[in-house]
Amino acid sequence: MSSRARIGIVVGAVVVLVVAFIVASGGGDDDDDKTAASTTQQTTATATPAAPAETTGATTPAPAETTSTATEPAEPEIPVVTVKDAKPVGGIQKIKFTKGDTIEFKVVSDTTDEIHFHGYDIGQDVKAGGSTTFKTKATIEGRFIVELEDHEQQIAEVEVDPS
Numbered sequence: 001m002s003s004r005a006r007i008g009i010v011v012g013a014v015v016v017l018v019v020a021f022i023v024a025s026g027g028g029d030d031d032d033d034k035t036a037a038s039t040t041q042q043t044t045a046t047a048t049p050a051a052p053a054e055t056t057g058a059t060t061p062a063p064a065e066t067t068s069t070a071t072e073p074a075e076p077e078i079p080v081v082t083v084k085d086a087k088p089v090g091g092i093q094k095i096k097f098t099k100g101d102t103i104e105f106k107v108v109s110d111t112t113d114e115i116h117f118h119g120y121d122i123g124q125d126v127k128a129g130g131s132t133t134f135k136t137k138a139t140i141e142g143r144f145i146v147e148l149e150d151h152e153q154q155i156a157e158v159e160v161d162p163s
Contacts, residue, residue: 083109088155104135119144
């Protein structure tokens, strides 16, 4: 391979790396950081094989460093049953879980009463304007009533499906 061909390959690789750096530093037209990072990663991957440092003995600049912000998955939202005037807002709430998982839900109430989670036989008091959270391992399959014990009013149905 002639020295002119080698120089041409090195120059081409440098141009690709400069373009990758410009895209990574936000100099491109793309305002979406995720798209820019993705484009940079693709350009860098393309530029790496084109650098003929082994053949010519020349050194090429390191590929542009890409930065990406990994977002941690959001924790699942805890279902909330809201009680107003001793009745569930929006009707009886249906809440589903899988056996082996953790059953967790919250009751917010404007009524003082005991909240009873049948089947699992868990009762918790709630004051008017307060809340209580139920959290237990899903060990029993089936459908279970959650009610305002003193008012004898069902507010939710918890379903635990087989794993």
